[in-house]
Amino acid sequence: MSLTELMSGANLDGYAQVSLLLFLVAFGFVLWRVFSPRYSATYRKAAQMPLDDETPQTPRNRGE
């Protein structure tokens, strides 16, 4: 029996919905994690990261 025949006979009508459920479960976990107040301080710190890398330089012109 070929793989094509096997898949054709598997009657996978709800196959795609399984993936949707997997996603919903994963999404629920991420949601819980993200809105848990215990992580607020961590997120505040992480949000500052782009602002924490400045290397100030004085603008100069050609020849300076």
Next chain:
Amino acid sequence: MSESRSAPAGAAAAARLESFSYDDDIVRKFLFVTILWGFVGMLVGVLIAIQMALPELNFAPFLTFGRLRPLHTNAVIFAFAGNAIFTGVYYSTQRLTKARMFSDGLSRAHFWGWQLIIVAAALTLPLGYTQAKEYAELEWPIDIMIAVVWVIFAINFIGTLIKRRERHLYVALWFYIASIITVAVLHIFNNLSMPAGPLKSYSIYAGVQDAFMQWWYGHNAVAFFLTTPFLGMMYYFMPKAAEGPVFSYKLSILHFWTLVFMYIWAGPHHLHYSSLPEWASTLGMIFSVMLWAPSWGGMINGLLTLRGGWHKVADDPILKFMVLAITGYGMSTFEGPMLSVKAVNSLSHYTDWTIAHVHSGALTWNGFFTFGMIYWLAPRLFQTELYSKKLMNTHFWIATVGIVLYIVSIYSAGVTQGLMWRAFDETGRLQYPDFVETVARLIPMYWVRVVGGTLYLVGVVMFAYNIMKTWAKRPAAYQVPVIQAAALPKAYSPEPLRPGANVPTTAFGRFMSLSFHRAWERAPILFTVLTLIAVAIASLFEIIPTFLIKSNVPTIASVKPYTPLELAGRDIYIREGCFNCHSQMIRPLRFETERYGEYSKPGEAVYEHPFLWGSRRIGPDLAREGGLKSNLWHLRHFQNPREVNAKSIMPAYTHIVENDMDFDVIQKRVDAMAMLGVPYGDAVNKAPEMARAQAQQIAADLKATGGGDGFETKEVTALIAYLQRLGRDIQTPTVARGSAGSPNTVATAPASAPSVAPGGGHP
């Protein structure tokens, strides 16, 4: 002179401070080529926009619309946006990780390799070397180069993450990881092909499966090349320009995972009402609609980063560029899900509406964000002040007016087209049976597009001038600041979740406290693997059934492979980019079947490597073209389209009429097809002889009907053979389209066969 600074670090780590500097030279290199290729890509865009309104400007063969359009799309996507991504990624990654790039050698190999690919594309596409798959047109040797250079980029990027000095991976880096990994997967699987010469190949997938893979790739090229890397850059450069942190870091995490998981499903919405199985089409639509949420999560997060600082926008053109870019992203990602709804798609698909949608996103989100980012970067990278803020402001306004003119005109053109195609009169007949009527109506709108596109291009010239003048003001030698930061200790001690709380000691405890996500965030390899899994799950749930369940592609016994000459003609059709204007997919919608004939079946395309269903119609659908018109009509149409149809905007293809056919390459191509499983039988031994015999039949007919002599050796004969074969295998009644040169009457394909039967029998 150099300066140093210390990164915040604990007392213990302070003892192990490391000194390093950032590689800004590579960022400057990418910045320059972003401007160069942006100009080239948009210049070609303006040229092809003019060609739509003024077909005489198609200077055949290598400056025709069909060959230049992929050059435009590739230049803008992969050369302009691509180099803009690398500019932003190389600048921000080093700073977010507090590390120089992993390898200067790999950085340079990436830069020069990518430019070499762009040059190769710029040479091969106008010469007609193409795979005919949108945004994946480049032929197999260039595809291999792309894969190699992308791996170099990936190693350099992941290597930098591994040797970083900052524990947490900022959200921008997540978006970069997702982009790098997904683009690699998409590129490799969509471009699997069977070479049939140094610059010729056939997709290993056929028909429905090829279309599915192509739009799995095509839509996700938009997602993971034009969206996620730019979102990453937004999360870095927007706070920089706004001088404040991102609105919500929580929202950024949420919309990252939802976007990564959901985007990959959405591709099939490009194939609504096609031969794609209904379940796949519906799935694509549902996930596209759901995408509204994460897309707008990103937009809201970007815009609200300006909270409390909106007054700065009036005075700062950089913020203006970025705000308009993010607003454009929001508009496009509102419209995208709307266009994926089948009812809307039935009107918009194949029309200029899609073109307007793409451009509203590209010109604002990708274009304006790139301009804003480079205006912000230039003074820092060149260590001098920007040449002219006034010019930057003028650029903003002139480009904004250009965008408005462009999208208003092309949205109007798209809706006009869609409504005209589906209009019936009071007697139940098509109101505009002649396709060219629906094209002629658009010409004024095409001219407005030319004006809009030209204004945008003028803005790019101002931008280039401003940046070049800024560069010219640079100091004699750049400062190279020495940064000091503590190395990451190899062993990681978990931090308490909040001050005073205990760290969970067991694995279960850590799982229940969800600290696992935090662990992912500091583990680049694991994070990369998880992203890959998220992308792969979605892909496999669509791809496996499409490829392995037999009922998804019901075969039709009468459908046979193309003859060797027809195959050669199909290759010429691909070379000239005819698929950029003509579709070969009749949707099961009344106005389509009335105009073109029986709707297309998946079983008709089982030997089509690649599929050629098209994505827009500037000319009529050709799925049932075979037998509708005489060989002579086709010959005249290629010599001068306006001779047979005064309002046609098709370029003249005199070179096809004059070029000699290369019969020697046909055998290699038939062999390649046979290796892909196309049942060619005897043709694998005598393809050139069979092709010559069929060409002589068509040439004899052309001579007999007054076309002239000597066509048995010309390319046009092969192209005619191909066109005359289209749709004939299912032998069902069709309705002529009523365009000039063909009567608007019901005809039955076998009865109205051309005077020379195409193919002379199937192989």
